[in-house]
Amino acid sequence: MFGWTGKILRVNLSEEKVFVEDLKPEEHLDVLGGRGLGAKILASEVDPGVEPLGRENKIVLMTGPLTGTGANSGSVCAVVTKSALTKTIVSASSKLYFGAELKAAGYDGLVIEGKAKSPVYLDIRDDQVEILPADFLEGQDTEATTFLIRSGFNDPWVAREVRVLCIGAAGERRLPLACLVTDGILVADSGGIGAVFGSKNLKAIAVRGTKDILFNDGKSFIKSIAEGVKEISTNQTLSSLSSFSSYFVYDNLISKKVIPSLYFSKPYEPSNGLKDISAHWARERGCFACPIACFKLDNEGESFPELDAFIALGPLCGFEDPALIKKAYHRCLLHGIDPVETGAFIASLMRLNEMNVLEQGAFRPVFGEESSYFELIEALGQGKKEIVGLAKDVISLWEGVGYAQNFIGVRGKTIPFNLNYCPVLALNAITHSWPTSSFDIFAYSKKDPKVKDVPAVVKGYQDTKAALESLGVCAFLSLGGNLSTLLFMLKAVTGLEWDEERLLGVGETTLKIEHEFNQKAGGEGDADNLSSKVAISGFEGLLSAYYQLRGWS
Amino acid sequence: MYKIKVDHTKCVGCRYCELACSLNHLTTALNPKKARIRVLKENNRFFPVISGPSTQAACNIKIDLVIGEKVYDFCDICRAACPFKDIFKDPNTGSAVQCDFCGIDAPGPACVKWCPTGALSIEEVPSYI
Ligand code: SF4
Ligand code: SF4
Numbered sequence A: 001m002f003g004w005t006g007k008i009l010r011v012n013l014s015e016e017k018v019f020v021e022d023l024k025p026e027e028h029l030d031v032l033g034g035r036g037l038g039a040k041i042l043a044s045e046v047d048p049g050v051e052p053l054g055r056e057n058k059i060v061l062m063t064g065p066l067t068g069t070g071a072n073s074g075s076v077c078a079v080v081t082k083s084a085l086t087k088t089i090v091s092a093s094s095k096l097y098f099g100a101e102l103k104a105a106g107y108d109g110l111v112i113e114g115k116a117k118s119p120v121y122l123d124i125r126d127d128q129v130e131i132l133p134a135d136f137l138e139g140q141d142t143e144a145t146t147f148l149i150r151s152g153f154n155d156p157w158v159a160r161e162v163r164v165l166c167i168g169a170a171g172e173r174r175l176p177l178a179c180l181v182t183d184g185i186l187v188a189d190s191g192g193i194g195a196v197f198g199s200k201n202l203k204a205i206a207v208r209g210t211k212d213i214l215f216n217d218g219k220s221f222i223k224s225i226a227e228g229v230k231e232i233s234t235n236q237t238l239s240s241l242s243s244f245s246s247y248f249v250y251d252n253l254i255s256k257k258v259i260p261s262l263y264f265s266k267p268y269e270p271s272n273g274l275k276d277i278s279a280h281w282a283r284e285r286g287c288f289a290c291p292i293a294c295f296k297l298d299n300e301g302e303s304f305p306e307l308d309a310f311i312a313l314g315p316l317c318g319f320e321d322p323a324l325i326k327k328a329y330h331r332c333l334l335h336g337i338d339p340v341e342t343g344a345f346i347a348s349l350m351r352l353n354e355m356n357v358l359e360q361g362a363f364r365p366v367f368g369e370e371s372s373y374f375e376l377i378e379a380l381g382q383g384k385k386e387i388v389g390l391a392k393d394v395i396s397l398w399e400g401v402g403y404a405q406n407f408i409g410v411r412g413k414t415i416p417f418n419l420n421y422c423p424v425l426a427l428n429a430i431t432h433s434w435p436t437s438s439f440d441i442f443a444y445s446k447k448d449p450k451v452k453d454v455p456a457v458v459k460g461y462q463d464t465k466a467a468l469e470s471l472g473v474c475a476f477l478s479l480g481g482n483l484s485t486l487l488f489m490l491k492a493v494t495g496l497e498w499d500e501e502r503l504l505g506v507g508e509t510t511l512k513i514e515h516e517f518n519q520k521a522g523g524e525g526d527a528d529n530l531s532s533k534v535a536i537s538g539f540e541g542l543l544s545a546y547y548q549l550r551g552w553s
Numbered sequence B: 001m002y003k004i005k006v007d008h009t010k011c012v013g014c015r016y017c018e019l020a021c022s023l024n025h026l027t028t029a030l031n032p033k034k035a036r037i038r039v040l041k042e043n044n045r046f047f048p049v050i051s052g053p054s055t056q057a058a059c060n061i062k063i064d065l066v067i068g069e070k071v072y073d074f075c076d077i078c079r080a081a082c083p084f085k086d087i088f089k090d091p092n093t094g095s096a097v098q099c100d101f102c103g104i105d106a107p108g109p110a111c112v113k114w115c116p117t118g119a120l121s122i123e124e125v126p127s128y129i
């Protein structure tokens, strides 16, 4: 069937062998591809109880039928594994060009298993796939890794078209904060996956593909792309996303006191407005076939943090200078550490210092104090125990001093928002298959729902996001795009004639697979300790209404 | 005479131009590697490069382009699709692909029409021939 290449690569790192396997898309229409298929494969091949950093855990990278076809915002490659941070299943969205390139190389996805004896990287050039030694990349940051891999190509122009997904030194050290980076952009929700790459001794995946992508009905497809672009440019929410990136909800969040400061001790009251932040944006950057181009770059062309990272590295640690926050963000990306968790870790240390509960001799950072802040970022990236202490993530930091209840987050992942001011955010944070902060702007794209509608609204957001990510389309499109346009594209590309219900059903099925995986994985369960911390009256009722809607116990 | 003007400061790297060019020439398939325009990233900037007339010999212009404080290799931005630029060879046949301007009237240069940011535009230049 068009839309899929019908081939996946199975990469066995223990044996250093690569196998090409057939994929029959007709057999997976319940989940389509991308995130859904990734979850389905992981759940069928991996025991949910595995150690995330153990040999038995696998990493499934999967594109959807619309990835790389030219469908608007069809840039997503899902990276699915059991996360070292949350111990749940997680599906990160690698955007930009990686997914499109993988499709052009002739593969729908990859299943990575086992563990290499020494550091390696995977090199995919159409049919030529090799596991290559990565000693020369050891300890290199994400930028240098990309550069060094490209340097191996004789032709500098061809080298520029090689797309690299990699970890930094933090991933090699298997730090739970480690994330993935592709071409200078953070892979959304990848905190906790970098360590899994590291545990397999897999430093990077490089891909270049030159194959044709074929369509069921090329003419209609071209027409639908043009319509999609028009739709996007005339939609108000998507236009504000395009102009302001995730900051389009900033003023709203400030006025509702949703942005916390000084490790959640009080709401952030900025002395300056969005204008002072946007003054630092010089240019924009977009993913493959996405006219929204929501990434902001500064003068140097380095990427500016998304709102959740801005909050965690900024106000949460007592900073508000956008230039300083951007600098810290850039350091995180180079080290390959999740900026939200990094910010939350440092803010926690600052708070613990204030509470005077740090051990003697411990490093004592102070809110808003620059040099210790940057020193800590470097120390976290390099796993320097003498500075950051023994705790490897934020929750163990709080547990270590006996204040576990002061940690704000779900399943070990920080949610950098004051959830008490927003039931939609709170319910989503607790019920989503993995806690995600990059997703939260969805909650602000529309008017606040009535309290009784919150469970249905949250379910709707989650199903739509999962469905889009299974198609291979960026979930941001759901802020204003029409499902009907996507369905039209699906038909033109694959020939499948679906309705909205069926598409959303894919989202529902995906969440069900993920939920069951997490249930079997055990852990603290959905409630974690967050729901007890959410001071929203009647919250338990919303939670049970949500479960009832899903038909889960 | 018309030509395509490239304003790299507006380019966001979305590669619609590559898509448009390949869709326009292959009609039933998409393949950015067969596009006659390619978006290359250099020093954190995007440069749409159009494949011009191919020459038989390697071009020997080696000049540096300075934008702000950064220095760019002019070869990266040069429009000529010389035989040494493998990116402008059809990956299947190895033959050089070259911008044919897709006609000035409708459907018009596809890349210009599809570029969502205005980084590509059509400009009339005096003809000396
Ligand atoms: S909306 Fe933003 S993140 Fe999503 S595909 Fe477009 S540019 Fe990429
Ligand atoms: S004018 Fe036509 S042939 Fe030339 S680069 Fe643009 S789309 Fe391709």
Ligand code: SF4
Residues within 6 Å of the ligand: B010, B011, B012, B013, B014, B015, B016, B017, B018, B039, B046, B048, B114, B115, B116, B117, B118, B119, B120
């Ligand atoms: S379509 Fe325009 S903005 Fe997009 S990459 Fe091409 S030239 Fe740049």
